[in-house]
Amino acid sequence: MEDSLFAPGHRACAGCGMPTAIKLVLDAAGPNTIVASPTGCLEVTSTPFPESSWRVPWVHSLFENAAAVASGVEVALRKFKKTDINVLVIGGDGSTFDIGFGAISGMFDRGHRITYVCYDNEAYMNTGVQRSASTPFCAKTTTTPTGKMSLGNPRPKKDMPAIAVAHRVPYVATASIAYPVDLRRKVRRSLSADGPAYIQVNAPCITGWSFEAGDAIEQARLAVDTCLLPLIEYVDGVLVGVKKVRRKRPVEDYLKTQGRYKHLFKAEGGAEVIAQIQAMADANVEKYGLID
Numbered sequence: 001m002e003d004s005l006f007a008p009g010h011r012a013c014a015g016c017g018m019p020t021a022i023k024l025v026l027d028a029a030g031p032n033t034i035v036a037s038p039t040g041c042l043e044v045t046s047t048p049f050p051e052s053s054w055r056v057p058w059v060h061s062l063f064e065n066a067a068a069v070a071s072g073v074e075v076a077l078r079k080f081k082k083t084d085i086n087v088l089v090i091g092g093d094g095s096t097f098d099i100g101f102g103a104i105s106g107m108f109d110r111g112h113r114i115t116y117v118c119y120d121n122e123a124y125m126n127t128g129v130q131r132s133a134s135t136p137f138c139a140k141t142t143t144t145p146t147g148k149m150s151l152g153n154p155r156p157k158k159d160m161p162a163i164a165v166a167h168r169v170p171y172v173a174t175a176s177i178a179y180p181v182d183l184r185r186k187v188r189r190s191l192s193a194d195g196p197a198y199i200q201v202n203a204p205c206i207t208g209w210s211f212e213a214g215d216a217i218e219q220a221r222l223a224v225d226t227c228l229l230p231l232i233e234y235v236d237g238v239l240v241g242v243k244k245v246r247r248k249r250p251v252e253d254y255l256k257t258q259g260r261y262k263h264l265f266k267a268e269g270g271a272e273v274i275a276q277i278q279a280m281a282d283a284n285v286e287k288y289g290l291i292d
C-alpha cells in the first residue's frame with residue numbers, strides 16, 4: 001500500500017473498515033482527483049495537524065456542507081475548462097443521511113459532475129457512537145441504549161440509495177469492502193457518468209459495532225451474504241446491476257458476531273426482533289432478485 005493515494009500512518013482504530021474503503025475509492029479514481037470531506041472519523045483520523053494521509057488535494061468542509069463545497073470546486077474547474085479532474089465527496093453516514101442531506105440534495109438537483117461517496121459505518125462514530133438515520137433496526141448505540149424499556153434503535157435504516165435514485169441522478173450504487181473489484185469498478189463507472197453519482201460503501205466499525213479484531217472484511221461479507229446489504233447499481237434510474245448471493249446465510253450469523261446486537265440474544269422480545277430483521281433480508285431478496 002506504499003503507493004496508495006491514502007497513505008498509512010493515519011489514526012483510525014486498528015481494525016477499522018473505513019481506511020480500506022478510502023484506499024479502494026482513491027485507487028479507482030486515480031491521482032487526478034480532488035476530494036471534499038465533512039467532519040467525521042475520516043477527517044479527524046487522516047489529518048492530525050500537521051500530518052495528512054491524503055496524496056490528492058483534499059478540503060475539509062463543515063459537517064453539513066461538503067456537497068456544497070464540492071459543487072463550488074466542480075463549477076470552478078468547469079469554468080477553467082479543466083474537465084479531466086474528478087471531484088469527489090467522501091463523508092460518513094451522519095453527514096450524508098442527516099446533517100449534510102440538504103446540501104447533497106442540492107448538489108444532485110443542480111447536476112454537478114461529482115461522485116458522492118458515503119462510507120457507511122451506521123452511526124456517528126467520531127463523537128461516541130450516536131444513532132444516525134443509517135443505524136439499522138434494533139442496533140444498540142449510545143443514544144438508543146438497550147434495557148427493559150428498549151431493544152435499541154426503533155427505526156429502520158433510511159434508504160439513501162432510493163432517495164438518490166429519486167433525484168434522477170445518472171448513477172447510484174452500493175458497495176462493500178469485501179468485494180473490492182466490484183467497488184473499484186463502481187467508482188470508475190460513477191466518474192464517467194454525465195452528472196452526479198452516489199455510492200454508499202458499507203464500512204464496518206470495530207468500536208461501534210464491537211466485533212472481533214481483524215474481522216472487518218468478514219463483517220462486510222456477512223452483511224452481503226445475509227442479504228441485509230444488497231449490492232445494487234442504478235444507471236439513469238434503472239436497476240442494471242445486482243450482485244447475486246450464492247449461499248444465503250441466516251441473519252443470526254451476522255448479528256451474533258456484533259456487540260451492538262448482543263441484547264437480541266438475551267432480552268425478552270429479542271427472538272421476535274431477529275425474525276423481523278430476517279424478514280427485512282428476505283424482502284431484499286424479493287425486491288432485487290438477489291438469488292438465482
Ligand SMILES: Cc1ncc(C[n+]2csc(CCOP(=O)(O)OP(=O)(O)O)c2C)c(N)n1
Pocket residue numbers: 039040041042063064091092093094095096099121123124125126127132
Ligand atoms: C453541525 C455539526 N453538528 C455536529 C457536529 C459534531 N460532529 C462532528 S463529527 C460527528 C459525527 C460524524 O458522524 P458520521 O458522519 O457518521 O462520521 P463517522 O464519525 O461515523 O465516521 C459529529 C456529530 C459538528 N461538527 N457539526
Ligand SMILES: [Mg+2]
Pocket residue numbers: 092093094120121122123124125
Ligand atoms: Mg458514521
